[in-house]
Amino acid sequence: MKPDLMVELAGLKLSNPILTASGTFGFGLEYEPYVNLRELGAVVIKSVTLNPRQGNPPPRVTETPAGMLNSVGLQNPGLAAVSEYYVPELKRRKVKVFASVAGETIEEYGRVAYSLAEAGVDAIEVNVSCPNVAAGGLAFGSDPDTTAAVTARVRAAVGNLPVFIKLGVMGGDVVEIAGAAAAAGASGFSLINTLPGLAIDVRARRPVLGNITGGLSGPAIKPVALWAVWRVYKELRLPIIGMGGITCVQDVIEFLLCGATAVAVGTGNFINPGLTVELINGLERALAAEGISGVSELVGAAHVER
Amino acid sequence: MKPDLMVELAGLKLSNPILTASGTFGFGLEYEPYVNLRELGAVVIKSVTLNPRQGNPPPRVTETPAGMLNSVGLQNPGLAAVSEYYVPELKRRKVKVFASVAGETIEEYGRVAYSLAEAGVDAIEVNVSCPNVAAGGLAFGSDPDTTAAVTARVRAAVGNLPVFIKLGVMGGDVVEIAGAAAAAGASGFSLINTLPGLAIDVRARRPVLGNITGGLSGPAIKPVALWAVWRVYKELRLPIIGMGGITCVQDVIEFLLCGATAVAVGTGNFINPGLTVELINGLERALAAEGISGVSELVGAAHVER
């Protein structure tokens, strides 16, 4: 029998647990030459802000051991372009769309989430790891109260739509912050965002990135991501979209076993633009080979006491 | 002219900036077949607790992309064995010795530091990243007040001996915590300790490590370590021992440029037990090739505005 890849994520039925990580898959269309978007569990689009954002000065990316740093700085065409062009284009193709929302004020999160919900996205992901001008440049997600406030505002704006709060692991205890978001109406979590990092150009004797610091992603951070998923699953048992360094089917299974219901592929898309679909097929083969009937059998299975 | 590798670290004169990272170099003697210990800037020994500690159940180490996880759990023979056997053995060999101190209570830190200072170590490194039984299993170093209290206690115990506070980057803002330690009498900082992480054994469907979670070290974390060194140097200008993923001379120079006065080699010793001495020689060659007269020319040099 063919194993069942279907997962139910906070009430949403997804044909499989393979999503894309915000900011690494553009608005999906960039990957059309490589991927049949409809085959994906869902496309999580680049974080959207109310107004278009230019982003940071180059260089914006550099490689690190088994990872990369980026300082793109939330460059995006702004809410109007996304809700009027990109989301309809994706819906027209019958793609499940998760919209990632960012902002500089709590109010901005609410407004952007509202309009994207109106535009028909299937879920909202709330990126609380971008600089919060109101709070002096700290990330919203480094503090339980602010995270709860953002969550409550987005929840109020989008009614019953699934809302995933995307957290990093810096600045505060991820379980505590996730708990605050859960109490404020989060449907689940996206774990994890990038770690902070810096790279030096030894010849030029200065930081490589134009923005000096950047976000670390890729296989290097996978152990930290699994740690976060493990802990949040154990303490909260809410649905989790796991991400951080996924490049192969085994990585996917590791996240599922830790407690993720779905996973998102980020940096891995850069190494292989067709990776998402290869993972869907590979996961199916792996489950069949092991005689596992469905993905749900694996979710959180490593928590069982022996 | 031969470049000058000598550095002054919180008043201590070291023949060169290459140290060993606590816990990765045992008590130094294990490396005698591979390294002439006297050639090292200093040997930082495994963290010492008042009583011997058994450590965690195996497996205790596993590899991750460009990194490794360990859950050794501060296994060590206890203060008496260290102050009566290992420290004298090292002193007899005219090795500069930094003793890493750990404890479960603030008082324990003070007592251990006091006895090690008495035993004649050249500096104390305070490992505030181990579980604090009094504070419910949180690391001392995740909170500025506790870090300050530990620092003040150790400072009181060791008089004028250099005291380096070893910090991780989780749980609190590293600059804030370092600032609190500075105000409480820290001579400088050791940055960074491991990141938390977890690895899954897919076949067994359970965490690889006996202790479930572990500490992530190695090249994977180098960008995070450089970020921490950069920030602490920029805000506090106190001496820093930089560490995290050093495996080659270029890595050493990157840490120096970010603001480290010395560096410590950890996981790199496992890949090449002779690495420390190779780095000393390699650093000398690199400086000569670039016409740099001394290491101090590089310390913090990437902070210069252009």
Place this chain on the structure above:
Amino acid sequence: MTYEAEIVTQKKLATDCYRLEFYAPEIALSAQPGQFLMVKTSLTLDPLLRRPLSIQSVDHARGLVKVVYRVVGKGTALLAAKKLGRRLNVLGPLGRGFTMLTNGKFAVVAGGLGMAPLYFLVQRLKALGNEVTVFYGAQNRYQLVLVEQLAGLRVNYVTATDNGSSGFKGTVVDLLREKGLPPVDIVYAAGPPPMLRALGELLREVGMPRTEVSLEERMGCGIGACQGCAVKVHGTEGPVYKRVCADGPVFSAEEVIWE
């Protein structure tokens, strides 16, 4: 698309400089001058990302694609260690290439390995019956890596070397300043950023002919999705960032804001 292409030749052209040829008929057929490839240099997670390399030329008949590269770090070092018969994972062709016209007069200004994409351009321009003059500068004559092939294309070319070991002594921009730019429809250029900037200044002095430059920037995806490869250009409402990989790598010189 990504291909597992067989390596057919790997040849050292100069110190640290290699030409690698692989079998990828689809790429050979569709590639345009100025386009590039994203090449995987390792099967492990280190190095992690693909490396961008320009297409230096193609052989339709034999289905071959050539790249010329310099070993500057670990990715290119691993590439240089690859033997014949091994498979190379390549993604491409990518990006927007040079404007191709017929019956025109063109100047091509190459600095160092900037000659790689420009060689392909010259080849095609000649095949379309155009008149092409090439100005080619490098550190020394050993680094003028494709001169024999250029000669084979029967184009007019002049060279410059920093030490005067071949042709003019000085940079290619100095040479151009000395010789004067012939009247042309388009100037095409590729090379290190300081050279492109100096060229821009010179061209502005002489009245800014239509000029296309090929730029390089560190890349994440290579396909326009990550916004990693930003270059600042003049937009209609002030400066904006464009993507080297998808909006370029070829840009109009007037558009680019040099910083």
Place this chain on the structure above:
Amino acid sequence: MTYEAEIVTQKKLATDCYRLEFYAPEIALSAQPGQFLMVKTSLTLDPLLRRPLSIQSVDHARGLVKVVYRVVGKGTALLAAKKLGRRLNVLGPLGRGFTMLTNGKFAVVAGGLGMAPLYFLVQRLKALGNEVTVFYGAQNRYQLVLVEQLAGLRVNYVTATDNGSSGFKGTVVDLLREKGLPPVDIVYAAGPPPMLRALGELLREVGMPRTEVSLEERMGCGIGACQGCAVKVHGTEGPVYKRVCADGPVFSAEEVIWE
């Protein structure tokens, strides 16, 4: 010490199972049965750590060292891809080997690739004039990788395979139970943990002769510094952790606490 040793032969013995021979005269001279090496499988940062491999035998005269390994992950896969003439970075010999006696009678119990270190032991025991009986079990007869060489040593040996394709049908411990353990001075054993545990139980039943087992644990440093390779053993004041790399890999079976 670490050596850059030239690979002299690389031979496939069975599915996923290889024997690699390299030139390292210092190791060949000093290695003792039961000792191991830490081998670097890549020049890049992935895989990062060295991999522990037992010394399967040495050739003093030719300065050669042999290891036998199974491809189970990426490190061993990279090892299997290495060609003759390439250099292999090896650290060793490491650890404490088996007790060596003369004029004695010994039993050797091997499961799977546990035969690698035991082969070296048998060779030396025979050279010292001892009487040795080998019990060797594997999944199937193709996995009984060193039987021909064993035969060459002229020892008594009996085999067991899970499917009965060679010798006894069942595990090597079942075989031992069936055959009965001959009277010996020491029993030596190496193999997968479940086999070693079962063997321990059997030996306890028959009165626990002196037994030495070679253990495996994931390793960081391999030289006793990191405390990564802990194994729980009976100490004078209750259980303590010892280091497989420096206190072992050979332990007295009575000492080990199986969990």
